[in-house]
Amino acid sequence: MEYFAPKSVSEALSLLERYDGEAKVIAGGTDVMVDIKYKEEPGCLINIKAISGLAGIQETGGGVTIGPLTTIRELETNRLVREKLPVLWEAAHQFASLQIRNTATIGGNICRASPSGETLSPLLVLEAKAKLAFSGKESSQPFTSFFSGPGKTALGTKGLLTAIEVPYSAEGSRSAYLKHAVRGAMDIAMVGVAILITPDSGKNNLQDVRIGLGAVAPTPLRAAKAEALLRGKPLTPALLKEAAASAASESSPIDDQRSSAEYRRWIVEALTRRGLAQTWKAATGKEIV
Ligand SMILES: Cc1cc2nc3c(=O)[nH]c(=O)nc-3n(C[C@H](O)[C@H](O)[C@H](O)COP(=O)(O)OP(=O)(O)OC[C@H]3O[C@@H](n4cnc5c(N)ncnc54)[C@H](O)[C@@H]3O)c2cc1C
8 A cells, every 4th residue: 555645736636546445535534544444455555744825714705614634522621612603513522532533524424425423413403515626626515415325425536625615604593413323423423413593583484494414325415305394494303203204205315234224214303393493592592382
């Protein structure tokens, strides 16, 4: 296995081009090193940690730009993320152990494209975008169309994620990230649900509702039908029940060692109900009974 530590994005991209599918990018290595040990060794390892400008969290007009090399712990301890992107902060806070959070990067979590990746459903509800670089071109893509299957993204084998652009949510919005795992944060999510709601100015109706589901389909997804059911209406107990059932039916989980598909669907329903009730109360002061 060959090893490179490029100093620039363009150097990394030429290596990806030269090794054409044989190369593996490594950031924190918490996924890659496990794969090398238990699955297969790539022909070439490209360590991107020495590339400057790929780490850190910066406020830009109307939002935040996050470098892909930013660690999960940096997200968790950053004031802007905590105050302005609480749904992402909650996911970072419930992410693995402190040792893993200190090493794992947000870019690695995204590019791994595991359906259970903790930061993915929060990025979907925040309507964040990925900045992608390929040899000779750059592009920007919403995360809603970035993932194409487990381990598969718009980057293919020759692209590099260079930034994550997250707009601020509308005034009065409230959000929540709910993770279900056997050993809490120490475990990869069996189900992860991210909710972001915005009430109208009178705090009577749901002006905007976004529901992101993780670990229950080949890619993270937005529960579009449940969102449409809720939009423009006040949250009532009956509507809450109907929307949560819709979110569960929009998921397509698998049976695996962590859970049966049936149990996962049941958890999607329960967490969606809980997340909507919680955010509605936080946004409007009204309790759903
Ligand atoms: C004990 C343990 C517990 C874990 N718990 C959790 C958990 O609770 N929640 C969770 O979501 N995950 C968990 N993980 C998985 C892992 O830690 C995360 O997916 C992590 O965010 C990966 O980041 P990394 O920097 O270590 O990625 P790496 O291992 O370096 O890379 C991961 C993938 O991303 C690619 N990549 C990285 N950066 C880029 C880039 N900028 N451009 C293009 N491709 C890139 C790599 O080629 C590779 O395919 C756990 C892992 C372990 C070992």
